[in-house]
Amino acid sequence: MKKIYLSKAKNQIARHNTIRDINKQVVLNYVRVQSPISRAEISRETSLQRSTVSAIVDELQGIGLIEEIGTGDSTGGRKPTLLQLRTGTPVAIGVDITPRETTVVLADLAGNILRKEAFPTSSDIDYMNEQILSKVSCYASENTGHELEVGMSIPGIADQASGNILYIPYFQWSDWDIGRRITEATGLPVIIDNDANAVALAELWFGDPEIRRTRNFIMVMVAEGIGTGIVIDGQVYRGEYGAAGEFGHMYIGNNAAVICSCGRRDCWEAHASEKAVLSRYNAGRNGSGGGTAITNFEHLIGLAENGEKQAVGILKETAEYLGIGISNLLIGFSPQAVVVCGSIVRAWNIINNELQDYGKRSIRQELAGAMILPSTLGDSPTILGSVTLVLAQKFASAN
Ligand SMILES: [Zn+2]
Numbered sequence: 480m481k482k483i484y485l486s487k488a489k490n491q492i493a494r495h496n497t498i499r500d501i502n503k504q505v506v507l508n509y510v511r512v513q514s515p516i517s518r519a520e521i522s523r524e525t526s527l528q529r530s531t532v533s534a535i536v537d538e539l540q541g542i543g544l545i546e547e548i549g550t551g552d553s554t555g556g557r558k559p560t561l562l563q564l565r566t567g568t569p570v571a572i573g574v575d576i577t578p579r580e581t582t583v584v585l586a587d588l589a590g591n592i593l594r595k596e597a598f599p600t601s602s603d604i605d606y607m608n609e610q611i612l613s614k615v616s617c618y619a620s621e622n623t624g625h626e627l628e629v630g631m632s633i634p635g636i637a638d639q640a641s642g643n644i645l646y647i648p649y650f651q652w653s654d655w656d657i658g659r660r661i662t663e664a665t666g667l668p669v670i671i672d673n674d675a676n677a678v679a680l681a682e683l684w685f686g687d688p689e690i691r692r693t694r695n696f697i698m699v700m701v702a703e704g705i706g707t708g709i710v711i712d713g714q715v716y717r718g719e720y721g722a723a724g725e726f727g728h729m730y731i732g733n734n735a736a737v738i739c740s741c742g743r744r745d746c747w748e749a750h751a752s753e754k755a756v757l758s759r760y761n762a763g764r765n766g767s768g769g770g771t772a773i774t775n776f777e778h779l780i781g782l783a784e785n786g787e788k789q790a791v792g793i794l795k796e797t798a799e800y801l802g803i804g805i806s807n808l809l810i811g812f813s814p815q816a817v818v819v820c821g822s823i824v825r826a827w828n829i830i831n832n833e834l835q836d837y838g839k840r841s842i843r844q845e846l847a848g849a850m851i852l853p854s855t856l857g858d859s860p861t862i863l864g865s866v867t868l869v870l871a872q873k874f875a876s877a878n
Pocket of ligand 1: 741742
């Protein structure tokens with residue numbers, strides 16, 4: 480039960496169509512999760528009257544969210560018409576900014592990527608404005624018949640009300656009004672969020688079925704840095720300014736091999752991010768006579784998969800550091816699950832035992848332990864994150 484704040488109460492008074500909105504949302508989510516499904520099955524599952532379901536289905540078809548896909552087996556009378564989410568039709572433009580690369584994609588309602596273009600992220604903000612605006616405008620003008628919205632995932636914090644990016648530490652960019660610029664250029668609404676929040680949302684809607692069923696979980700994204708997204712009661716906890724979840728900067732130990740993006744050597748990120756792993760690996764190789772330094776994290780994972788002792792050792796050591804941080808999160812939040820995201824997931828068979836051991840050591844002896852799972856979102860979770868910022872809104876409000 481949520482506390483009612485009087486300052487917000489006028490927005491919370493139930494509108495006359497609230498029940499209808501909720502039913503619409505329920506029907507859309509039945510189609511999303513259980514398709515192919517018939518009107519009769521939805522009616523049976525939800526106990527909504529058949530006529531109510533039919534009216535809602537007509538409406539959802541009318542706004543292009545679901546479609547008919549032929550007939551199913553009859554249980555006596557006429558063969559039922561089956562429904563599914565309308566795929567192949569663009570509904571979202573995703574803009575994913577990472578320190579290395581910026582990707583602009585076009586996606587359908589199921590999160591399928593229909594088109595994709597990428598360019599190296601530049602520290603020149605004028606170039607970034609020009610590139611992003613031209614690519615988003617191009618997708619928008621090619622799809623004028625569709626109701627598109629833009630979702631944007633950034634390695635920083637954003638003010639969702641104004642659509643402004645408040646700060647991206649990696650490039651020291653502040654008060655970047657890219658959201659307003661996109662809306663002015665295309666007329667499309669824009670929603671911007673921190674990359675870890677966006678990926679947590681993607682896990683909630685498109686992740687492993689085990690995670691989608693979980694109401695309380697924490698997503699740990701291992702990349703250039705470490706980001707965490709906190710999901711409480713089926714919602715991303717954003718905190719003020721969307722700045723919650725900066726556990727990459729919690730204290731883990733002293734004198735890490737690399738300096739954290741915040742300038743310290745004692746943060747989680749300085750011990751367990753991709754750059755920390757590469758730095759320790761290269762330092763070890765120099766110590767034992769050399770070879771050229773490895774700068775690509777996937778390369779290191781490949782070496783470990785082929786059984787190179789040093790690479791396996793470094794990843795197991797990294798699992799210890801990750802495990803310490805995850806253990807702290809388990810103690811503080813008592814979630815049902817922690818999902819680990821990023822390329823490191825490919826080495827799950829190497830890091831799994833260490834992570835599970837740390838999970839078991841957290842002080843919850845009397846309670847069921849939390850699951851620690853690898854993400855199923857693949858190597859570019861932030862791309863799906865940017866798209867999910869748009870899609871989640873559609874499934875949550877169905878209009
Ligand atoms: Zn730090």
